[in-house]
Amino acid sequence: MATERAHAWAADAIRRIREHRRGTPPTPLRPLPLPSARGDIRVYVKDESAQPTGSMKYRLVGAMFLHAIADGAIRRDTPVIAATGGAVAVAGARFARLLGLDFTAVVPAKTPAEVLAGIEREGGRWRPGERPPAAVQEEARELAARLGGHFLDHFADAERAVAGCGEPTIADEIFAQLGGEPYPVPEWIVTGIGTGATSATVGRHLRRHGHPTRLAVVDPENSAYFPAWASGCADYATGMPSRIPGIGRPRTEPGFLPGVIDLVIPVPDAASVAALRRLNGTAGFAAGPATGTALWGALHLVARMREAGTRGSVVLVMGDGADPYRTTHLDPEWVRSRGLDPAPYEADLERFARTGEWRTA
Template identity: 65%
Template sequence: MPADEQGDTERPGGGPDAAPSPPHARRHRWAGRAVELLRAEAAAVGPTPLLRYPLPSAWGPRLYLKDESAQPTGSLKHRLVRAMFLHALADGRITEGTPVVVATGGAVAVAGAAIAGRLGVPFHAVVPRAAAPALTARIEPLGAQVTVGDPPAAVHAEAARLAERLGGHFMDHFADAERAVTGCGEPTIAEETFQQLAGEDHPLPHWIVTGAGTGATAAAFGRHLRRHGLPTGLAVVDPENSAYFPGWAAGVPDYATGVPSRIAGIGRPRMEPGFVPSLVDLMVPVPDAASIAAMRHLRAATGRSLGGSSGTTLWGACHLLARMLAEGTRGSVVIIAGDHAEPYRHTYDDDAWLRQQGLDPTPHAQVLERFFATGEWSPG
């Protein structure tokens, strides 16, 4: 019979007459150690950088970049996945040896594999066939297993079935991330950002600009602004084919396009349950070619290689900065840079891939150059 079923032989007082610990004691201790590990990781990372973006010196507004590529696996999703693990540990859904299953071919799988490896629990990613080769190379060295779901629309259901078959935990980031950040994400990205802004010229920004993938980051900022009665607006940028902008504009909570976004990490073919439209003050639709142009402009201006979603937020910020310039409004805008550019070497940074996709960033790059030189915003 396993030691846990017999009763743990450790005695709280250490004396020979102390009663054996009950069977649940080891489970609780393991969960407590796992939580400590994840909190220690978060503390070691510390606040991700908040950088001032180089704007013309004559401009009144300031632009800041919150660089989430500094997370351990290079993406904002690491922060969210850590919160989901903490939430599942606190709820008892992950215990020692519990297999964890996700349905994604992106950054959530990479972060999940790294965190599961730290905790010593099995990790499985069910991914679309097109994403499998690149993802396998990134997560198998971390001890993860990859299962191909086909067709892509079936990946979510296949992951849920696999978790049930394994007796594991299906970590559904589109349903779980927003709740997990609310319950176990302290400090949230919003709290961290406003603490960093405290010593700046404009500690209360005019706008926060982020994308909506799981919806968790937008919700964290939206709730923070309302909880503290702050005047800051929350702007969410949305790429082509995504359901969020049209669903938000039309007030249709179950809006769907059925078409995947080409800008990784943000944009979804349906309104996901973690997206809370009532927390959003403004949505800005952004052409995919403009996201690529802005990503490249960002790298040239700051020396930081960030992903396409960071370009989407920069394009949205330019729209807002132009409005502030026209109105003579001082203050600041903060953009959330979601991930590093390394995973996109063969897509957004590959001109041949862009041609295959019918994307030409050149006209949008010219718009950006003119804006940062003159303050004139004419995206067409």
């Protein structure tokens, strides 16, 4: 009888998550004005800030809950624990509330107040980690073990969960939305990489469907992904945290699949901030810092296309919105205090907008 009840709860929980996701419309694909491209090249922004929790992590976390329930790792009374002070925690709290489960995020000491408020707003709890930020993952894992709970390990599990439970994927939506556009099969799709799940999802989609589209990943300073991709060293590590939230890691994570990636573009953090300012200013996109990184990489590709005389479209993924970063990356004083000088890169962006010329070094 207990087994029957457990199966019935799992079936109902999966149904509720799927209905919840079906009720969420595809996120917008918005054109980005690009005067220097003269219409031969179209750039689009896949706006994941329109997800219910304001971030593309909503997709990943929903798939992780489905996967864990199907595996029997989450049951009707299982506490769910996460180790993050970012968007994964907010999404985790939302899905836990949907299922009537307790949710706790173990967060680094300097987690922004906006994120903590988001966790609480979605019905979750948070507690500050008692160890250095690099050890928060292990601290959360130990807490889950003590409580008999499930540790929501987005670095280890997100890519696998999305591969099995993530449809419709972000790639499915992009190609459906481009169907009526002048260049329905893009030359490039550009995304950042944190867990590796999104780049793996897009890369697999391109190969399964035989699209000639290439996948470019942008990588901030201190991250291990560009040197790992360039050197072929699968366990490359820098040991240094990224200053661009949501992307970049001090080590290569299990979800990183270099074989599905065509190009990794390293982007200076000051360039990410400059592009972020342009997005939030003249372009009218209320985007987060990782989208600034993606824009810098996308413009690099647009310049390459122009030099080669290639027509077509480029899609960049906007992972989240601007609100959590008003007091950090969008605050000039905060940027200065981190030793970042966006001014030279802002000049590059202005020159590109006027002339189409792109810096070569």
